[in-house]
Amino acid sequence: MLVLTRKVNQSIIIADGTEVVEVVVLDVRGEQVRLGIKASRNVAVHRKEIYEQIQTANEQASQTSPSDIPE
């Protein structure tokens, strides 16, 4: 993992082809960091927890068998 140190109002740029994403550190208070994300409307930004929950739910859903469907 790449580790960078940033101060408030500094940012990092993540670029992939024509897609450029900027992540700005807006505020640091104790254990909470507020980030601002500038990206085109094509880019999906998610909190990791919910993203992972949906991934896990999809994996479980893909095991569903036709014989268990209620009528």
Next chain:
Amino acid sequence: MNSLSCSSSRFGELEFTAEDVVTVPRGLLGFPDSREYVVIEHREGSPFRWLQSTTEPALAFLVVDPATYVPDYAPDMPDDAANQLQVDNETTILVYTIVTIPAGHPEEMTLNLAGPVVINCDRQLAFQVVLQDERYPVKYKAIPAKQESAAA
């Protein structure tokens, strides 16, 4: 219309037309490699449908119109999803929620209300939307546990 076909572990050899196929450009979360699904009715008159991968025979998702179980389901679609799906005000949209049924326990059926599959019917494009809406959980229990409380 040309007839297409694919094999599936649940339904055997499937024949369908291009109209029945949806493309999921990013795949469903956790399944980025499967980008084409055929939509099949579970049974005539059933609210359930299957999204069967046309390239992975064992990969299929049971889906249902969320209104079947949650009549007031009305999430806001995030901008990135609307953009990916190329929707405008004229587009016909279909929303499905993915269903999980633990093996042998249909009464424990859950609906993923946090990650609906939204289909742009005009372009046959689909996208799994990630909602940040606390009203809509990843595992919504579709069947209330009535019988248990009645027995108690």
